[in-house]
Amino acid sequence: MTQSSEILVVGGGMFGAAIAYGLVRLGHDVIMLDEGDHSLRTARANFGLVWTQAKGKGLHRYHDWSVESGVLWRDFAPQLLEDTGIDVKHRTGGGLDILIGDEQRANKQQYIDEMKAQAEAAGSSFEVKILDRREAQELLPNIRLGQEVSGASYSAHDGDCNPLRLLRAMHAGFQKRGGRYIIETKADRVSHDGRFFVTETSRGKFQSDKIVIACGHGIGALAPMVGLDAPNRPQRGQVLITERVEASLDYCVTPFRQTNEGGFQLGNSEEDVGFDDWTTLDITQRIAERAVRAFPQLAGVRLVRTWAGTRVLTPDKCAIYDESESHPGAFVATSHSGVTLAAINAHHIAKWVSNGETEPGFEQFSAKRFDVSKAS
Numbered sequence: 001m002t003q004s005s006e007i008l009v010v011g012g013g014m015f016g017a018a019i020a021y022g023l024v025r026l027g028h029d030v031i032m033l034d035e036g037d038h039s040l041r042t043a044r045a046n047f048g049l050v051w052t053q054a055k056g057k058g059l060h061r062y063h064d065w066s067v068e069s070g071v072l073w074r075d076f077a078p079q080l081l082e083d084t085g086i087d088v089k090h091r092t093g094g095g096l097d098i099l100i101g102d103e104q105r106a107n108k109q110q111y112i113d114e115m116k117a118q119a120e121a122a123g124s125s126f127e128v129k130i131l132d133r134r135e136a137q138e139l140l141p142n143i144r145l146g147q148e149v150s151g152a153s154y155s156a157h158d159g160d161c162n163p164l165r166l167l168r169a170m171h172a173g174f175q176k177r178g179g180r181y182i183i184e185t186k187a188d189r190v191s192h193d194g195r196f197f198v199t200e201t202s203r204g205k206f207q208s209d210k211i212v213i214a215c216g217h218g219i220g221a222l223a224p225m226v227g228l229d230a231p232n233r234p235q236r237g238q239v240l241i242t243e244r245v246e247a248s249l250d251y252c253v254t255p256f257r258q259t260n261e262g263g264f265q266l267g268n269s270e271e272d273v274g275f276d277d278w279t280t281l282d283i284t285q286r287i288a289e290r291a292v293r294a295f296p297q298l299a300g301v302r303l304v305r306t307w308a309g310t311r312v313l314t315p316d317k318c319a320i321y322d323e324s325e326s327h328p329g330a331f332v333a334t335s336h337s338g339v340t341l342a343a344i345n346a347h348h349i350a351k352w353v354s355n356g357e358t359e360p361g362f363e364q365f366s367a368k369r370f371d372v373s374k375a376s
């Protein structure tokens, strides 16, 4: 039997769920499909940061987009709570990236200088500064910084949330407003029969007026079938979590964040190992050692879990949003930072899919930027 909807969203991860939730809030009839537990689901393996200070090198519009999402998050979290009763534990008010040693601090200063120059050229801003060791310690009075900590970079735009609650809340909000979530269903083929998009899946056919391909690592197989190109590659990130301890970090800190439940989440390797999502002892040890150099008190805290996730990275690590020229009504959306972008995906991207409304500079997110002949 063929199931029909106005809009089909392929992928129920961070991107798909945010867009689908936004679309049902706009009153659309939406089906969201997800392949299920055997696929790579980055949404369940991430660090929970709503983070802007490291975003947008090479494409300043993406930095601004991340900041705009951070602003939208202030309404998004309460809206999810109201819609679903789920508190996603959004913490705003600033974030620190801890710097160990003089070299890291010098590199970060250089990055900030380059980003400020990029911002100026784009007629925008880059509001990140270096705190020296004393200033960083003043913001974190309940934990002792290690001797090697040389400071921290700070942005008032940064924060975090509980990413598993976020995913659950977006799914719950989607379904409460009439969205149909169909699990264990892999989209294998997409075509257009002259009237509808037809998506062939492991559980039969789906027809829709529009289709949003937002299935992370699954995009490469589907997008070209409707004239879309959204290159991405895998990158492994390993994460450690400690037992729960009393609250000691007043701010969101990376790469060693204290979760709302009290555990310290330690991250976050960047490894080019294809789709291998196993953890390894050498990386786990390196992450733990670095955490203890930053916060020596962690030496006495037990690790309770490690995991690895596979990032979805576009070539410039910035978002791709495109509507197909050959198949209007087919959209693709992907990026690293699906937690950070959840608010803007649920808001601006849902509107774009709904009625074509876009923000200034939105065309810069097209994948055409990777193809010099098409971009010119």
Ligand SMILES: Cc1cc2nc3c(=O)[nH]c(=O)nc-3n(C[C@H](O)[C@H](O)[C@H](O)COP(=O)(O)OP(=O)(O)OC[C@H]3O[C@@H](n4cnc5c(N)ncnc54)[C@H](O)[C@@H]3O)c2cc1C
Pocket: 010, 011, 012, 013, 014, 015, 016, 017, 033, 034, 035, 036, 037, 039, 040, 041, 042, 043, 044, 045, 046, 047, 048, 049, 050, 051, 185, 186, 187, 188, 214, 215, 216, 217, 218, 219, 222, 236, 237, 238, 239, 268, 308, 309, 310, 311, 312, 333, 334, 335, 336, 337, 338, 339, 340, 341
């Ligand atoms: C270690 C690590 C730390 C991270 N930390 C952060 C962070 O702090 N902040 C942040 O903003 N981001 C972070 N991220 C990135 C964030 O998790 C991703 O950007 C986000 O999950 C991507 O969302 P997505 O929907 O594109 O992909 P996913 O979340 O992976 O979801 C894709 C979904 O599509 C489904 N699917 C795939 N193919 C098909 C198909 N053919 N048919 C049907 N369904 C299909 C899959 O089952 C999956 O559920 C981190 C990632 C990693 C790995």
